[in-house]
Amino acid sequence: MPVDLPTPFVTVDADVLDRNLRAMAATAAERGLALRPHAKTHKCLEIGRRQVGLGASGLSVATVREAEVFADGGLDDLFIAYPVWPSPHRATRLRELAGRVSLRVGVDSAESAEALGTAIPGLEVLVEIDSGHRRSGVTPGCAGAIAVAADAARLRVRGVFTFPGHGYGPSRQRSAQEEEVAALAVAATSVTAAGLDAGVVSGGSTPTAALTTAGPMTEMRPGVYAFGDAQQLELGTCDWTDIALTVTATVVSRQGSRVLVDAGGKALGADRQPWATGHGRLLDHPEARIVALSEHHATVTMPDGAPLPSLGDTLRIVPNHVCAAVNLADELIVLSGGDQVDVWPVAARGANT
Amino acid sequence: MPVDLPTPFVTVDADVLDRNLRAMAATAAERGLALRPHAKTHKCLEIGRRQVGLGASGLSVATVREAEVFADGGLDDLFIAYPVWPSPHRATRLRELAGRVSLRVGVDSAESAEALGTAIPGLEVLVEIDSGHRRSGVTPGCAGAIAVAADAARLRVRGVFTFPGHGYGPSRQRSAQEEEVAALAVAATSVTAAGLDAGVVSGGSTPTAALTTAGPMTEMRPGVYAFGDAQQLELGTCDWTDIALTVTATVVSRQGSRVLVDAGGKALGADRQPWATGHGRLLDHPEARIVALSEHHATVTMPDGAPLPSLGDTLRIVPNHVCAAVNLADELIVLSGGDQVDVWPVAARGANT
Numbered sequence: 001m002p003v004d005l006p007t008p009f010v011t012v013d014a015d016v017l018d019r020n021l022r023a024m025a026a027t028a029a030e031r032g033l034a035l036r037p038h039a040k041t042h043k044c045l046e047i048g049r050r051q052v053g054l055g056a057s058g059l060s061v062a063t064v065r066e067a068e069v070f071a072d073g074g075l076d077d078l079f080i081a082y083p084v085w086p087s088p089h090r091a092t093r094l095r096e097l098a099g100r101v102s103l104r105v106g107v108d109s110a111e112s113a114e115a116l117g118t119a120i121p122g123l124e125v126l127v128e129i130d131s132g133h134r135r136s137g138v139t140p141g142c143a144g145a146i147a148v149a150a151d152a153a154r155l156r157v158r159g160v161f162t163f164p165g166h167g168y169g170p171s172r173q174r175s176a177q178e179e180e181v182a183a184l185a186v187a188a189t190s191v192t193a194a195g196l197d198a199g200v201v202s203g204g205s206t207p208t209a210a211l212t213t214a215g216p217m218t219e220m221r222p223g224v225y226a227f228g229d230a231q232q233l234e235l236g237t238c239d240w241t242d243i244a245l246t247v248t249a250t251v252v253s254r255q256g257s258r259v260l261v262d263a264g265g266k267a268l269g270a271d272r273q274p275w276a277t278g279h280g281r282l283l284d285h286p287e288a289r290i291v292a293l294s295e296h297h298a299t300v301t302m303p304d305g306a307p308l309p310s311l312g313d314t315l316r317i318v319p320n321h322v323c324a325a326v327n328l329a330d331e332l333i334v335l336s337g338g339d340q341v342d343v344w345p346v347a348a349r350g351a352n353t
Numbered sequence: 354m355p356v357d358l359p360t361p362f363v364t365v366d367a368d369v370l371d372r373n374l375r376a377m378a379a380t381a382a383e384r385g386l387a388l389r390p391h392a393k394t395h396k397c398l399e400i401g402r403r404q405v406g407l408g409a410s411g412l413s414v415a416t417v418r419e420a421e422v423f424a425d426g427g428l429d430d431l432f433i434a435y436p437v438w439p440s441p442h443r444a445t446r447l448r449e450l451a452g453r454v455s456l457r458v459g460v461d462s463a464e465s466a467e468a469l470g471t472a473i474p475g476l477e478v479l480v481e482i483d484s485g486h487r488r489s490g491v492t493p494g495c496a497g498a499i500a501v502a503a504d505a506a507r508l509r510v511r512g513v514f515t516f517p518g519h520g521y522g523p524s525r526q527r528s529a530q531e532e533e534v535a536a537l538a539v540a541a542t543s544v545t546a547a548g549l550d551a552g553v554v555s556g557g558s559t560p561t562a563a564l565t566t567a568g569p570m571t572e573m574r575p576g577v578y579a580f581g582d583a584q585q586l587e588l589g590t591c592d593w594t595d596i597a598l599t600v601t602a603t604v605v606s607r608q609g610s611r612v613l614v615d616a617g618g619k620a621l622g623a624d625r626q627p628w629a630t631g632h633g634r635l636l637d638h639p640e641a642r643i644v645a646l647s648e649h650h651a652t653v654t655m656p657d658g659a660p661l662p663s664l665g666d667t668l669r670i671v672p673n674h675v676c677a678a679v680n681l682a683d684e685l686i687v688l689s690g691g692d693q694v695d696v697w698p699v700a701a702r703g704a705n706t
Binding site for chain 1: 357358359360361362393415416417418435436437438440442443446461462464465468483487488489490491518603604605606607608611613615616618619620622623624625645647648649650652664665674676677680681682683703705706
């Protein structure tokens, strides 16, 4: 049956989602790369299980709490793809997790290696390097030194990883991906030269995924590809037909050449890159623009001459950054052929700790 | 006892909150204005009750769902301060609400007046006018025509309202407030000239609150003043000592001159006005800047020469826009004198419908 819910609500087109998951799985398989999708995008057990069912080696997660949620859901191979600091609460939870699933975490300093090794001896780690995004991670040539410190701290070093987040910009994908590969090659060599294991060489993101190949990389970790979003549309790294998730909103006001809909930053997320054309896009009106965003409302303008939607009409909004929009929803309404077929809880919503 | 929780977590200093609530209540009382605080900021029953206990005439809310949550919590005088379109689900819920609390909603077109009157005969409405923010609301001189349409549709017209959102900019508060007053005066006259009731003349926001006086205004609706945030700090409309809410995060990485903490856009919100100096501020390091924001992390730089925090240190972050940060939290940890004294659920978190 068609969806009959108060707006705003979030829908996922299961057919488009399935096509996106299969396409990325095929890309990874063809290129000889392990695929470890980032689950921070969807935060859904059902989607994580589908990804693993289609061949993913496991999932990447953002936080210890996300790892706990997915472990509770039966996902048993998890990588916390950030440097983890083992504060007392977190150390206890990491020990518990490491006892029941295959767990790896990121490390990017000798000091955090020492703290992690003291708290959770034998924990598997990947050394994070910075390939140009300037967030976390050491310079590639220092990876070996961190690996040695980790090994001395009784951690089990399994390789290196990076996030080429600087690929989120117009025409930045190729250069970011080249920098990523070069940095990972240096890092892997640095770890191997120290006599330690660099079997996992992990990188990737949705913007750079189409350019990613094996050697030195062994693994890719895209997340957004499952749903697509307005950022990927505007970067040219997905098509309109790849958009699997939208937020449905109702037109509640019409003034002059603009309409106001009842979904704002608290439903869509407020992420806006400097190069974005607005605060999201409209799936059925590619030329429309979301020119302003309040907490509960978005202001939409239509191209010159196009009729304005009527009061009470619903519009399907493609969020700028789908990870932020999902984290604001309690559930995803699942559609197939336009009919509601399921409801998936956003199991890891708000799982920030 | 001191807070002992995994980061990130959100704390409210109850002493600062109480001072903020009392100060705004006193300002409104001195000026002869009714105070109807916007509850979308705090989404907490406990704070709504305190506001009413200190003399607020009722609460403003953003959505029908927020109204339901506060009505369930015993708050019985609510104004949905936006144009509401009575889709079938929403009409049913509005009828139910209007039967158990004093309810008003906004209306900004003859068409929505007709629809509301058909769905909920006798509902009280205020006509929304645009005083310069260019979001919703009719031009002030049209308020009378909308009031006539509402009256003809069997709605009970009680006055006019606006939101001077264009006061959110450096040095924009005075001009926005003057435009607000001028627009409300025209609108009230327009409604009165049509022989209808303009007894409520409502406006206001936290940035303009200090400038708001009675005549023609009868009511003010600030929200953020309860907690303060980095936007208000940078606009000069609150002081550091007025900040009642922070997000505590842990330093998880140090690279060069920057540190990374474990709270990002999914905890702080991603709102950033063009004039903001960064993605939030640090309560204990006024000169530090949050120069980048990811979903789960924020990158902090310290002023030249200042020592970098250590791995494992916690920092208290003042979000740019506190309404967005609160909506990402399930609960607020309440402190007094530095000790945890209570936990308040964010009862209306995600109440977007």
